[in-house]
Structures are given as C-alpha cells and as structure tokens.
Amino acid sequence: MTSSSNEFSRRAFIASILGAMAAEVAHAGKPLAGTGVRIGIVGAGVGGLTAARYLLELMPRANITVFESGRTYHSCFKSNEALGGLRPESDLRFGYENWARRVRWVQDTVTGIESGKVLTQRGTAHAFDRIVVATGVQFRYEEIEGLSAQNTLQAPHAWGGEAQFAALRSQLLAMPDNGLVVIAPPPGTYKCPPGPFERASLVAHFLRKHKPKAKLVIADANETFSKQPLFQQGWERLYGFGTPNSLIERISGNHGGKVVGIDAQSRRVKLGNGETLAADVCNLIPPQHAGAMLTRSGLANEGGWCPVDKATMASTLLKGVHVVGDVCDAATMPKSAFSASSQAKVCAFAIANELQGQPAPAPQYMNACFSLLEPGYAISIAHRYGFDKTGNRITQLSGGLTAQDASEEDLSREAQFSEDWFRTITRQLFGPADPLT
Numbered sequence: 528m529t530s531s532s533n534e535f536s537r538r539a540f541i542a543s544i545l546g547a548m549a550a551e552v553a554h555a556g557k558p559l560a561g562t563g564v565r566i567g568i569v570g571a572g573v574g575g576l577t578a579a580r581y582l583l584e585l586m587p588r589a590n591i592t593v594f595e596s597g598r599t600y601h602s603c604f605k606s607n608e609a610l611g612g613l614r615p616e617s618d619l620r621f622g623y624e625n626w627a628r629r630v631r632w633v634q635d636t637v638t639g640i641e642s643g644k645v646l647t648q649r650g651t652a653h654a655f656d657r658i659v660v661a662t663g664v665q666f667r668y669e670e671i672e673g674l675s676a677q678n679t680l681q682a683p684h685a686w687g688g689e690a691q692f693a694a695l696r697s698q699l700l701a702m703p704d705n706g707l708v709v710i711a712p713p714p715g716t717y718k719c720p721p722g723p724f725e726r727a728s729l730v731a732h733f734l735r736k737h738k739p740k741a742k743l744v745i746a747d748a749n750e751t752f753s754k755q756p757l758f759q760q761g762w763e764r765l766y767g768f769g770t771p772n773s774l775i776e777r778i779s780g781n782h783g784g785k786v787v788g789i790d791a792q793s794r795r796v797k798l799g800n801g802e803t804l805a806a807d808v809c810n811l812i813p814p815q816h817a818g819a820m821l822t823r824s825g826l827a828n829e830g831g832w833c834p835v836d837k838a839t840m841a842s843t844l845l846k847g848v849h850v851v852g853d854v855c856d857a858a859t860m861p862k863s864a865f866s867a868s869s870q871a872k873v874c875a876f877a878i879a880n881e882l883q884g885q886p887a888p889a890p891q892y893m894n895a896c897f898s899l900l901e902p903g904y905a906i907s908i909a910h911r912y913g914f915d916k917t918g919n920r921i922t923q924l925s926g927g928l929t930a931q932d933a934s935e936e937d938l939s940r941e942a943q944f945s946e947d948w949f950r951t952i953t954r955q956l957f958g959p960a961d962p963l964t
C-alpha cells in the first residue's frame with residue numbers, strides 16, 4: 528500500500544472510532560431493569576461519569592450515587608491549548624448541574640473503600656451492591672528533592688486542577704522576554720503520555736509570539752516518548768529543532784535529563800547529569816500513582832496502580848469493586864480520557880450483565896490521542912484493543928500513527944478530529960441527558 532492510501536485508511540479508521548463514540552453503537556444493548564440495585568461511583572471525571580451514564584441507561588431502576596470532591600470539573604484535555612493562549616480557560620470548566628436529577632449526588636471526599644462500602648470525609652458510610660472507582664492520578668511530590676505538596680505551585684505541574692493551571696499560565700505571562708521555560712515529564716507511567724510534548728509545542732507557539740527571545744528546555748526523565756518522530760519533525764519545521772538556534776531543546780533521560788531536585792523559591796532545577804538550569808518558569812510534573820486512599824483501601828498494589836480483570840474492569844484485590852480510568856492498570860492502553868471512557872463502558876456492561884446473571888460481553892476497547900503542534904496542525908495515535916484471556920492482557924488489534932509524510936490537509940483534518948472529539952466527549956459527560964442511540 529502507498530503512504531497516501533495508508534493515510535486514507537487511517538483517516539477512515541479514526542473517523543470510525545469517533546463515529547462509534549458519537550453514536551454509542553459499540554456496546555448498546557437491551558436495557559435491564561436493575562430494580563433496587565445500589566451502585567456507588569467514586570470520582571466524577573471521565574471514567575466515573577461515563578460509567579454512570581451507561582449504568583443509568585442499562586439499569587434505569589438502579590439507585591446510583593456519585594461521590595465527587597470538587598464542585599466543578601477542570602479538564603486536562605485541551606488545557607495545553609488554553610496554556611498556549613489558543614482557547615479561553617472557560618472552555619476547560621464544566622459544571623455538574625445536569626447530573627442532579629439523574630443520580631444521587633454526594634459532594635464529599637471519599638476517604639476509604641471496602642467491599643460494599645464507601646466512607647466519606649464527613650464520616651458517613653454508604654452501602655452498595657457494586658462500586659466503581661475512577662479517582663484519577665495523585666502525585667508523588669516527595670520523589671523530587673525540594674518539592675512538596677506545599678510548594679508545588681512555585682513549580683506547577685498543571686497536570687490536573689484549576690489552581691495548578693492558573694499558576695503555570697500566570698508564570699508564563701509574567702516571565703521575562705528572554706526567559707527560560709523548563710518542562711519536565713516524570714519517569715514511569717503517567718497520564719497522557721504525549722501531553723508534555725504537546726505542551727512544549729504550544730508553549731513554544733506562545734513564546735514565539737509573546738517572548739521571542741525565550742527558550743524552552745524539555746528535561747525528560749525518559750529516553751524516548753510518544754509520537755516522537757512526528758513531534759520532532761514538527762519542531763524541525765516550526766522551530767528549527769536540532770539546530771543551535773532551536774527554540775526547543777530536549778535533554779533525554781539517557782543524557783541525564785531527569786529532574787532530581789529543585790529550589791522552588793529560586794526555580795533552580797537540578798538534573799541527573801549534574802547540570803543546573805535557572806528556570807523562569809518550571810513546569811515540574813511529578814511521578815504519579817493511584818494514591819494513598821486506594822492503597823489504604825487495598826485496591827492499589829506495590830506497583831502503585833489498581834490491578835483489574837481486564838475483561839470486566841473488576842478489581843482483582845477487592846470483591847464487588849470495579850476500577851476504571853487513570854488509576855487502574857490497563858496496560859497496554861495509555862492513561863487517557865479516551866481510554867477511561869472506553870473502560871467505563873466495558874465496566875458498565877459487565878456490571879449490568881453480572882447483576883442479571885449473564886456473562887460479561889467480550890470487551891472491546893478504543894483509544895485515540897490527538898496532539899496539536901500549532902493551530903491547524905495535529906498528529907494522532909489511535910488503536911482498537913481486544914482481550915486475551917491468557918495472562919489477562921489487553922492487546923492491540925489495529926491502529927497506528929499519523930503518517931510521517933502526511934500532507935498539510937491531513938494535519939489540519941487531524942486538528943478538526945481533535946476538536947470534534949473534545950466537543951463530543953464533553954457533551955456526553957456534562958451536557959443534558961442524551962440517550963445512547
């Protein structure tokens with residue numbers, strides 16, 4: 528096959544993934560009553576709300592309770608575009624008002640989960656037949672010398688939450704014209720593997736426009752990164768990457784790029800290779816894990832994530848509890864909103880079938896991650912996944928990356944796909960109830 532016909536079939540593949548997402552046809556089945564069944568959902572982000580939406584549809588008479596600590600949701604997806612000044616921050620903020628009539632809503636922080644029970648900060652214990660956990664990642668600040676939960680806003684990760692986003696955006700606006708921005712991706716598994724590199728692209732776009740003498744260094748703990756040849760090709764075109772005058776420089780893990788310490792007050796960043804960078808803006812993204820609450824509850828293992836039966840997303844450690852989204856170990860799927868939503872659908876069908884005494888349907892998972900390099904220029908990675916019973920594995924069935932020789936038209940179409948995906952998923956999560964068709 529030629530590369531243009533490859534690109535054509537990939538485009539058709541992404542369109543089919545997005546189409547399936549919009550039309551919800553992938554799993555739609557007959558509604559099951561579920562009278563009196565009590566289901567608790569912990570975390571009202573992508574995984575939690577997708578599970579709630581599907582469970583409501585599949586078991587209209589079930590009693591569903593959602594626990595969420597925040598008053599509103601601040602989206603990470605598309606936050607890089609807002610950081611780079613390409614869209615207003617208000618695009619990232621979503622209210623939960625459309626959920627009030629559909630479920631019992633508990634605005635409280637969950638402090639513990641047991642089989643059949645959710646405990647909250649206000650001291651209440653709630654009993655359930657099934658629990659779905661989707662609390663998103665937590666950060667291991669203490670793994671970087673000089674960094675802590677108390678001083679993180681001086682070197683904001685902006686990898687979740689409104690305060691973090693606001694701190695990084697205001698530091699970018701206030702930095703000197705010839706300043707230095709350091710973006711530091713963490714070692715290990717983290718949410719949105721291409722995210723730091725999309726961020727580097729869009730911060731570079733901002734710098735070129737507003738701080739033309741500034742530089743950006745990616746101090747990377749890892750040797751390679753997601754969609755690397757495509758990102759680097761874009762940076763070569765846009766910023767002369769690889770030349771002495773490049774706006775973007777990357778120090779990889781094998782060249783000591785890992786950040787090992789910081790003086791948060793002065794923003795001096797110590798690298799593994801012994802070098803110290805005097806940053807004006809330091810976007811230090813700490814290592815991530817499922818967090819202390821899930822470890823204490825016996826849901827996360829020593830690897831830091833929650834192991835699950837990958838056919839149903841049921842915890843392998845705690846009976847009656849399912850785990851979806853960033854906190855579960857669903858390798859080989861990346862931690863992304865698309866993955867979280869796909870896992871939540873599999874989970875909802877497995878719960879509904881199990882409660883009706885039926886076997887869970889064969890799972891099908893999907894992921895597509897788009898990264899914008901500048902307005903009208905996006906790249907993507909997309910895969911369909913199946914389940915291999917031997918070894919409880921999620922396996923890639925088909926998919927791929929944007930072609931290295933994609934035309935301007937292809938790249939601009941990817942940017943439009945990315946926007947369409949964002950509008951669809953946020954409408955499904957936060958818009959008025961919209962039956963699955």
Ligand SMILES: Cc1cc2nc3c(=O)[nH]c(=O)nc-3n(C[C@H](O)[C@H](O)[C@H](O)COP(=O)(O)OP(=O)(O)OC[C@H]3O[C@@H](n4cnc5c(N)ncnc54)[C@H](O)[C@@H]3O)c2cc1C
Nearest residue numbers: 570572573574596603604637662663719852853863864865
């Ligand atoms: C910069 C950036 C860009 C990204 N871009 C993309 C993209 O383009 N495409 C994509 O697919 N993904 C993207 N992602 C990844 C995506 O944001 C996450 O993978 C996704 O949000 C995971 O969903 P989740 O449901 O697991 O967690 P979240 O969406 O983080 O939701 C977790 C929810 O649980 C709540 N919660 C946590 N603890 C408790 C508790 N103890 N009690 C009660 N409530 C609690 C939180 O307040 C939150 O509302 C990006 C991430 C970043 C950082």
